[in-house]
Amino acid sequence: MNFIEARKLVHEYIRRDEDDNVESILTALDGVDLDVKEGEFVAILGHNGSGKSTLAKHLNVLLKASSGTLWVNGKDTKDESSLWDIRQSAGMVFQNPDNQIIASVVEEDVAFGPENIGVPTSEIWKRVERSLKSVGMIQYREHSPNRLSGGQKQRVAIAGVMAMEPKCIVLDEPTAMLDPNGRREVLDAVGQLNKEKGVTIILITHYMEEVIRADRVYVMDNGKVVMHGTPRAIFSQVDALKSYRLDVPQITLLAYELRKAGVPVPEGILTRQELVEALCRLF
Amino acid sequence: MSIILDKVNYVYSEKTAYEIQALKNINLKIDDGEFIGVIGHTGSGKSTLIQHLNGLIKASSGGIYYNGQDIYDSDYKLKELRGKVGLVFQYPEHQLFEATVFADVCFGPRNRGFSRKDSELKAFAALRSVGLSEDFWYRSPFELSGGQKRRAAIAGVLAMEPEALVLDEPTAGLDPKGRDEILDLVAKLHRERQMTVILVSHSMEDVAKYVQRLIVMNRGSILYDGTPGEVFAHYRELEEVGLAAPQVTYLMHELRKRGIPAAGTATTLDEAKQSILQAFSAKHGSVQR
Ligand SMILES: Nc1ncnc2c1ncn2[C@@H]1O[C@H](COP(=O)(O)OP(=O)(O)OP(=O)(O)O)[C@@H](O)[C@H]1O
Ligand SMILES: Nc1ncnc2c1ncn2[C@@H]1O[C@H](COP(=O)(O)OP(=O)(O)OP(=O)(O)O)[C@@H](O)[C@H]1O
Ligand SMILES: [Mg+2]
Ligand SMILES: [Mg+2]
Numbered sequence: 364m365n366f367i368e369a370r371k372l373v374h375e376y377i378r379r380d381e382d383d384n385v386e387s388i389l390t391a392l393d394g395v396d397l398d399v400k401e402g403e404f405v406a407i408l409g410h411n412g413s414g415k416s417t418l419a420k421h422l423n424v425l426l427k428a429s430s431g432t433l434w435v436n437g438k439d440t441k442d443e444s445s446l447w448d449i450r451q452s453a454g455m456v457f458q459n460p461d462n463q464i465i466a467s468v469v470e471e472d473v474a475f476g477p478e479n480i481g482v483p484t485s486e487i488w489k490r491v492e493r494s495l496k497s498v499g500m501i502q503y504r505e506h507s508p509n510r511l512s513g514g515q516k517q518r519v520a521i522a523g524v525m526a527m528e529p530k531c532i533v534l535d536e537p538t539a540m541l542d543p544n545g546r547r548e549v550l551d552a553v554g555q556l557n558k559e560k561g562v563t564i565i566l567i568t569h570y571m572e573e574v575i576r577a578d579r580v581y582v583m584d585n586g587k588v589v590m591h592g593t594p595r596a597i598f599s600q601v602d603a604l605k606s607y608r609l610d611v612p613q614i615t616l617l618a619y620e621l622r623k624a625g626v627p628v629p630e631g632i633l634t635r636q637e638l639v640e641a642l643c644r645l646f
Numbered sequence: 647m648s649i650i651l652d653k654v655n656y657v658y659s660e661k662t663a664y665e666i667q668a669l670k671n672i673n674l675k676i677d678d679g680e681f682i683g684v685i686g687h688t689g690s691g692k693s694t695l696i697q698h699l700n701g702l703i704k705a706s707s708g709g710i711y712y713n714g715q716d717i718y719d720s721d722y723k724l725k726e727l728r729g730k731v732g733l734v735f736q737y738p739e740h741q742l743f744e745a746t747v748f749a750d751v752c753f754g755p756r757n758r759g760f761s762r763k764d765s766e767l768k769a770f771a772a773l774r775s776v777g778l779s780e781d782f783w784y785r786s787p788f789e790l791s792g793g794q795k796r797r798a799a800i801a802g803v804l805a806m807e808p809e810a811l812v813l814d815e816p817t818a819g820l821d822p823k824g825r826d827e828i829l830d831l832v833a834k835l836h837r838e839r840q841m842t843v844i845l846v847s848h849s850m851e852d853v854a855k856y857v858q859r860l861i862v863m864n865r866g867s868i869l870y871d872g873t874p875g876e877v878f879a880h881y882r883e884l885e886e887v888g889l890a891a892p893q894v895t896y897l898m899h900e901l902r903k904r905g906i907p908a909a910g911t912a913t914t915l916d917e918a919k920q921s922i923l924q925a926f927s928a929k930h931g932s933v934q935r
Contacts, residue, residue: 376789410821411793458792458819459739506664513736513815514688514848536792539818540736542687542848544888569793569821572893610822613851613893613915620919626926635893639900642922646906646929 364437366531366563367399367422371431374417374586391417393586394431401530402561404554406574406594409583410608415567416458418583419533422565423453436530451480454529458536460516469511469519470495470504476527487526494525497552499545513540521549525556531563532556538570550576571598571612575633582607599631614638647678647713649699649731649810649842654708656694668694670866672708676810679840681833683853683874686863687888692846693736695863696812699844700731729758732808736815736846738799742787747778747798750787754806765805772805773798777827792819800828804835810842811835817852825849829856850892854878854913862889874913894918 374392379385391414399405409415420426421433424440436452438445454476457463466472473491482490495501498518503511508519517540524532534553538546554576556562566577574580580597582590584607590597597604598611601619610616618632618641628641656669668691676682686692697703698710701717701724710717717727732754735741744750751772755765773783776797782790787798796819803811811832817825833856835841847853853860853874860877862870864887870877878884881891881899891913898912898921908925912918 378789411797411819411824412791416791459737461737461739510658510664510666512689512693518688536819540688540815540848542685542888543850543890544885545688546848569819569825571822605823608821608823614897617894617897617915617918620915621922624919624923626923635897635900638897639904642901642906643904645926 364434365398366401366403366436367397367565368434369395369397369418369421369431370433371396372418372421372428372433373430374414374421374426375429391586392421392428395583395586395588397581397588399531399563399565401563402557403579404557404564404566404577406566406568406577406580407583408568408571408574408580408609413583414586415583416535419455419535419565419567422531422533423450423455425455451527452529453531453533454524454527456521456524456532456534456537458539460513460520460540463520463523464508464516467507467509468504469500469506469508472508472519473523473526476523480527490526490528491522494522495519497525497548497555498522499548514542514545517541518545518549521552525552528560529562531565533565533567535567536569537566538568538573546570546573571610571615574598575612582609595631595633598633648711649676649713650674650709650711651698652709652711654698654705654710656691656698656703657706658694660706668866669698669705672868674861674868674871676842676844679836679842681836681843681856681858682845683857683860684844684846684863685848685850685853685860685889686869690863690888691866692863693814696733696814696844696846699810699812700733701727702733729754729806730809732803732806732811734800734803734811734813734816736818738787738795741799741802742795745786746784747787747790748773748783750798751802751805754802758806768805768807769801772801775804775831776801777824793821793824796820797824797828808841810844812844812846814846815848816845817847817849825852832856850878850890851914854892854895855915862887875911878913879911 372392372395376389376391377385378387407415424446433440435449438449465475470491474487477487477490495504498521500518521537538549553564557564575594580594581588598615601611614635615632618628618638621628632638651672651674654669654672658666658668684692742750751769752765755768778797832843836843860874878891878895894912894915898908901908908921
C-alpha cells in the first residue's frame with residue numbers, strides 16, 4: 364500500500380446560521396485521488412483557493428472528509444483510534460508560522476514536538492540542535508520566537524517539525540517568506556531528509572523552481588487534481604499550466620519563448636545548465 | 647514632495663539582554679512618484695524600515711520628513727499620515743480583523759474620513775481590482791485561503807487611495823497569475839496616478855521586472871541603492887548577503903563565459919530573450935522576434 368492514498372476525497376466547508384440551517388456550502392476538495400509512495404518527494408501546485416491547504420490538513424487529520432477515503436501510513440483517517448499514530452507519522456509546517464509558535468523561547472519551541480511524542484530528554488536536545496543548525500537558526504536558540512522576522516519564524520517552524528523526525532513531512536508554502544539563500548537552505552535540508560533518511564515529502568508551493576527536484580507533481584484546480592506527472596512532463600505543458608493560473612520556471616519559459624521565436628532548443632528544459640548546454644550546441 | 651529619512655536608527659528591546667539594532671544610520675530620500683524595490687536577507691530590517699514610513703514604528707533616533715514636515719513634531723497628525731502612506735503588512739492576518747472582508751476593506755476609507763457611501767464604493771472597486779471573487783466579500787477573513795487573504799489585505803489599503811503605497815512582500819502566497827496581476831495593478835497605479843510605490847520582495851525576478859530603483863538592505867544598513875541593472879551586476883556580493891540575481895542574469899553570464907556573445911547585464915526574461923535572439927540571428931540569419 365502507498366504511504367498516502369486518497370480516493371474520491373471530498374471536503375465541504377459548510378456554514379450554518381444560528382438555527383443550524385445550512386447557509387452555504389463550499390466544496391474545497393472535489394473527488395481527489397492522490398497516491399504517494401513511502402520515501403517519495405511530491406509537490407502540489409494550484410491556484411489560490413484550489414484546495415491545497417485543505418488537502419494538507421486532511422493528511423494529518425486536522426480536517427475530516429465529507430466523503431471518500433484517505434489512508435496515511437496504512438491507517439484509515441476515519442478511524443479515531445489512529446489519530447495519534449497519523450499525527451506522529453505526518454508532521455506539518457503551516458502556511459503562516461505565527462499559527463504554530465507555542466513556546467516563548469526558540470529552542471523550547473523546537474523541543475515541544477519531540478517532547479510531546481515522548482522522545483527521551485537527552486535525545487531531544489540533540490535533535491533541537493541539529494534541526495536549528497540545518498535551518499541556520501542556531502544562534503537564535505535563546506531568543507523569543509515572537510520577536511523574530513517573518514523568515515526567521517518560518518525557519519523555526521520548519522526546525523520544529525524536523526526535530527520530530529516524522530516519516531512524512533507536509534510543508535505548506537514553507538519558503539513564501541524566505542530570502543533566496545534561506546529558500547535554498549530549507550529546500551536542501553528537506554531534500555537531504557528525503558534522500559538520506561527516506562522521509563516522504565509533500566511540498567505545496569507557488570514557486571515553480573522549487574518543484575524541479577520533486578519526483579512527481581500534482582496540479583490542482585478548483586478542488587480537483589487536473590494533472591500529475593514528473594516535473595519535466597508537467598513543465599513541458601506551458602499553455603495548460605497557464606490556463607490553471609500557474610507558470611513554469613523562468614528558465615523553462617525563456618527556452619519556450621526562444622523556441623517560439625525560431626531558436627531550435629529542445630522541449631522540456633528545466634535548469635540553467637540544460638539551457639546553457641543547448642544554446643552552446645547552436646553556436 | 648518626498649519622504650526623507652535622516653540618520654534613522656531603530657533598536658528593538660532597548661536596554662534588555664535581547665537588544666537588537668534593526669536599523670543603523672539609515673539615510674534615504676524617496677521622491678514623489680518613484681517605484682522602489684527593497685530586498686535583503688531575512689532579518690535585514692526591511693519590515694522595520696518600512697513601518698517607519700507611516701509612523702507605525704518610531705525611530706530610536708534620527709528624523710523622518712514627509713513632504714518637508716517632521717512627522718515626529720508634537721503637532722504632526724500621525725493618524726493622517728497612516729492614510730496617506732498605505733502599508734500592506736507582511737502577514738495579512740495582522741491586518742484583517744473585521745467580521746467580513748467587505749467591512750474590513752471599508753475600514754480604511756472610513757478611517758480617512760470618507761462618507762459611508764464613498765467608502766463602500768471605494769471598497770467595491772478595490773476588491774474588484776485585486777481579483778477577489780464576489781463570493782468571498784461577505785465571508786469572514788478567516789475563512790479565506792492564504793492567497794485570498796492576501797488579496798483582501800491589499801484591497802483594504804488600496805481603498806484608502808493613499809499617496810504612497812508600501813507593500814511588504816505582497817506576492818508571497820499568491821499563485822503565479824495572481825502575482826503578475828497584483829504587480830501589474832501596482833505598476834498601473836504608479837503609471838496612471840503617479841503613486842509612489844515601495845515594494846519589499848524576496849523575488850529577484852519580480853523586482854528586476856518592475857522597479858526603477860532597488861535598495862539592498864544588509865544587517866540593518868543600506869548596502870546598495872541603484873537601478874536593478876546596477877545592483878544585480880554585484881551578484882557575487884549579493885550572494886554573500888543571502889541574496890541572488892535573477893536566474894536569467896546567471897544564464898547570460900554563463901553564456902558569455904562559454905564564448906556566446908550575448909549581453910551580460912540582462913535582468914529580465916525579455917532582455918535575455920532579445921539578446922540571445924540577436925546573437926542567434928547574427929550567426930544563423932534572421933529569426934522572428
Ligand atoms: N475555514 C474555512 N471555512 C470556509 N471556507 C474555507 C475555509 N478555509 C478555506 N476555505 C475555502 O476553501 C477553498 C480552498 O481553500 P484552501 O485554503 O485549501 O486553498 P489553497 O489551495 O491552499 O489556496 P492558497 O494558495 O491561497 O493558500 C477556498 O475557496 C477557501 O475560501
Ligand atoms: N518585535 C520584535 N522584537 C524584537 N526584535 C525584532 C522584532 N521584530 C523584528 N526583530 C528583529 O529585528 C531584525 C529586523 O527584523 P525585520 O522584521 O525588520 O526583518 P526583515 O528584513 O523584514 O526580515 P524578513 O525578510 O524575514 O521579513 C531581526 O533581527 C529581527 O529578529
Ligand atoms: Mg493554502
Ligand atoms: Mg519582513
